[in-house]
Amino acid sequence: ARMRVAVVGAGVSGLTATKCCLDEGLKPTCFEQSRDIGGLWRYTEHIEAGRPSLYPSVISNTSKEMSAFSDFPYPEDFPVFLPNAQLLDYLRRYTEHFGLRENIRFGTTVVSIRKRPDFATTGQWDVVTEADGKQTSHVFDAIMVCSGNFSEPSLPLHCFPGIECFQGQYFHSRQYKHPDVFQGKRVLVVGMGNSGVDIAVEASRVAAKVTISTGQGAWMLSRVFDHGYPWDMVFNTRLMNLIRNSLPGALSRRFVNYKVNQRLNHENYGIQPEMRYFFPVLNDDLPSYILTGRITVKPGVKEFRDNSVVFHNCPDEEPIDIVVFCTGYNVSFPFLEEAIVKVENKHASLYKYVFPTHLQRPTLAVLGLIKPLGGIMPLVEMQARWVTRVFKGLCQLPPQSVMVKEVNEKSKNRVKWFGLTYDEVLKVDWLVYMDYLASLIGAKPSVLGLLCRDPRLALTIFFGPCSPYQYRLGGPGRWEGARQAILTQWDRTLKPTRTRVPARSFSPCPSLLTVIGFLLLLAALVLGF
Numbered sequence: 001a002r003m004r005v006a007v008v009g010a011g012v013s014g015l016t017a018t019k020c021c022l023d024e025g026l027k028p029t030c031f032e033q034s035r036d037i038g039g040l041w042r043y044t045e046h047i048e049a050g051r052p053s054l055y056p057s058v059i060s061n062t063s064k065e066m067s068a069f070s071d072f073p074y075p076e077d078f079p080v081f082l083p084n085a086q087l088l089d090y091l092r093r094y095t096e097h098f099g100l101r102e103n104i105r106f107g108t109t110v111v112s113i114r115k116r117p118d119f120a121t122t123g124q125w126d127v128v129t130e131a132d133g134k135q136t137s138h139v140f141d142a143i144m145v146c147s148g149n150f151s152e153p154s155l156p157l158h159c160f161p162g163i164e165c166f167q168g169q170y171f172h173s174r175q176y177k178h179p180d181v182f183q184g185k186r187v188l189v190v191g192m193g194n195s196g197v198d199i200a201v202e203a204s205r206v207a208a209k210v211t212i213s214t215g216q217g218a219w220m221l222s223r224v225f226d227h228g229y230p231w232d233m234v235f236n237t238r239l240m241n242l243i244r245n246s247l248p249g250a251l252s253r254r255f256v257n258y259k260v261n262q263r264l265n266h267e268n269y270g271i272q273p274e275m276r277y278f279f280p281v282l283n284d285d286l287p288s289y290i291l292t293g294r295i296t297v298k299p300g301v302k303e304f305r306d307n308s309v310v311f312h313n314c315p316d317e318e319p320i321d322i323v324v325f326c327t328g329y330n331v332s333f334p335f336l337e338e339a340i341v342k343v344e345n346k347h348a349s350l351y352k353y354v355f356p357t358h359l360q361r362p363t364l365a366v367l368g369l370i371k372p373l374g375g376i377m378p379l380v381e382m383q384a385r386w387v388t389r390v391f392k393g394l395c396q397l398p399p400q401s402v403m404v405k406e407v408n409e410k411s412k413n414r415v416k417w418f419g420l421t422y423d424e425v426l427k428v429d430w431l432v433y434m435d436y437l438a439s440l441i442g443a444k445p446s447v448l449g450l451l452c453r454d455p456r457l458a459l460t461i462f463f464g465p466c467s468p469y470q471y472r473l474g475g476p477g478r479w480e481g482a483r484q485a486i487l488t489q490w491d492r493t494l495k496p497t498r499t500r501v502p503a504r505s506f507s508p509c510p511s512l513l514t515v516i517g518f519l520l521l522l523a524a525l526v527l528g529f
Contacts, residue, residue: 002027003391006127006140008110008335011039011052013146013368013380015091016069019098020384021144023477024392029140030100031129033109037095038088040150045177050109052150053174057202058084061194061223061282063230065489067375069094070382070468071479076492080230081223107131110335113143113364123361142363142391144384145333145341149369150174152332155325160190162304170323173199182207185321188309190301192218192271196326197283203324204294211318213311215300217273219260219280220287230493231282233465236374238447241431241466263287270297279373331369341366347411351403352437353428354383355390358404362390362397374430378468382437385477389441431466443475460486 003026007017010032021028033050036042040052047053060067060082064074072094078086095101108131116124116139127138153172157163163170173195182203189200192214204210225231234240244252260280264287266272289295299312308317331343341356342349351357353370365387368380389395397403438444450458450473461470469486472479 003141004029004139005142005144005388005391006031006110006113006125006138007144007146008113009033009039009146009148010037010104010106011146011148011368012041012091012377013148013384014039014144015095015100016377016381017144017146017367017384017387018100018103019069019094020381020388022098022100022103023385024388026142026388026391028103028144029138030104031108031110032104032106035106037101037104038091039148041084041088041091043084043088047175050151052148053177054084055176055199055202056084056178057198060084060087062232062375063223063493065467065493066230066232066236066465067377068468070378070470070472071477071481072097073469073485073492076495079496080493105129105131110147111135113335113340114337115340120360123363125363143365144387145336145364145366146368146380147333149331150329152330154328154330156327160301160304165306166304166323167306168321168323170325173324173326174329176324179203179206182210182322184208186319187211188213188301188318188320188323189326190323191326191328192216192281192297193326193328194281194283196324197281197286199324199326200295201283201285201289204289210295211320212295212297213299213301213309214271214297215274215312217266217271219273220264220266220269220271221260221280221282222263222284223282224284232374233467233489233493236431236466237464238431238462238466241429245429245432279371333366340364349407349411351397351407354387355397355403357400357407365390370428370433372428372430372433374434375468378471379430379434381468382434382471385443386437386441389476395440434466434471438471438475441476443471443473443477445470445473454483457483457486465489 005021005026005028007014007028007030010030014030018028018030043054043056063080064078064082068074074090108129111128111130114126116126125140125143127140129136153174155172176199179202183206185207186209187203187207189196189212192212200210200212221231223231225234247255269287269290302310302312305317308319310317331348333341348369349357350366354365355362356364367383372379435444445461447458447462467486467489469482472482
């Protein structure tokens with residue numbers, strides 16, 4: 001009999017999990033509490049309990065070629081960075097193309113997932129769902145938790161002395177929809193993540209004054225990178241990754257430091273990060289808004305007063321009317337017993353960010369609980385490809401003691417680097433992680449092997465962007481269109497922007513450090529890359 005898999009949620013992770021189950025001959029049932037697919041990317045004007053909330057201006061931070069599912073490129077006429085409505089359109093096309101909808105039960109909430117009494121031998125789960133007020137019990141052989149981590153806001157008011165005396169308005173960024181709430185007001189945005197900077201920029205167009213408060217600062221990247229190319233198509237290449245990871249730690253940090261400070265000197269803008277680890281905020285407007293006085297950056301909040309705020313190391317109080325807390329989200333699995341996925345300090349203890357370390361049978365996996373410096377969609381797809389093969393017994397997990405040790409080491413390292421916060425524990429090097437999971441399922445591309453058989457493709461893979469199609473060239477789930485998708489990735493990138501082509505036009509590919517690259521490629525091949 002086909003293995004029955006319960007998939008919780010029909011957002012990005014749930015859709016690709018359902019598709020990967022079908023690819024591996026498993027029988028998925030995807031439970032979605034709302035009436036439609038899309039999860040985080042489906043905008044609704046009202047905020048729904050237990051669902052992520054999006055503001056209408058949200059645009060993807062990763063480019064379409066780097067955030068496509070690996071066997072389903074975006075249409076060539078879609079913009080390079082996607083407004084949320086077009087990203088949802090892509091998810092709809094993916095759902096229809098692979099016939100996923102018939103495996104999804106809409107309007108169905110997962111109430112509880114519990115181990116069956118014979119779990120140690122069968123690995124099975126009792127699942128209770130609710131639809132139209134009626135509860136139903138099911139038995140499943142495996143579970144893929146794809147419920148996301150943007151539903152339960154983290155609002156640590158106890159960290160902000162005096163907030164109970166503050167007479168203005170305050171709310172979490174999850175509540176934000178439109179900037180008109182800030183019209184003519186003095187606005188404080190607490191936190192300098194992607195949402196914080198987005199909201200500050202939008203607010204500054206209508207507000208009397210906007211201040212960002214950040215204790216840590218942040219590296220700023222623009223979507224528009226070297227020579228106007230998308231940032232991730234230049235940053236996430238095998239060549240750049242080799243340079244970053246081959247250099248000693250201090251030198252690698254200096255290289256990245258130099259690169260990000262080339263565009264703007266972070267110290268001059270008051271945003272130089274306190275931490276050494278590189279994880280940037282993407283925004284195209286903030287530097288110019290600071291230059292033009294629309295936005296001011298201040299240190300962390302020391303205390304609130306009736307109608308003002310005092311910052312650390314700043315003697316003067318600053319009058320404010322509205323505070324937006326961009327303080328992130330808690331990890332929450334209300335349908336699971338706490339012992340199944342242990343969450344401490346907002347951090348779930350999961351092997352490779354996916355598997356609980358202490359289950360007798362590896363039949364439950366959590367997808368998408370990770371913050372890569374790159375596209376989340378191909379990454380959760382890769383997790384799903386690995387997970388479905390673990391479920392089938394085609395891939396083995398290491399012994400429990402090895403998994404526990406690795407999870408603890410990772411937490412210790414992160415604490416040593418910059419204190420244990422949920423966001424930071426989940427940050428990973430996109431390409432390294434993708435390659436690792438791909439190697440487990442036998443889908444990692446071999447540059448050396450290709451250099452002999454298909455040198456053009458090998459060089460494109462090494463020097464060009466590490467687009468997701470690389471992971472469909474061979475192994476399980478091989479896709480016939482992968483080679484062509486890789487060789488035409490720049491055509492699809494430039495199609496929506498080259499709408500006026502001058503008489504003399506130049507090569508579409510970005511210039512690369514070709515000489516250094518060739519030397520590094522040769523060195524890597526000699527060392528058995």
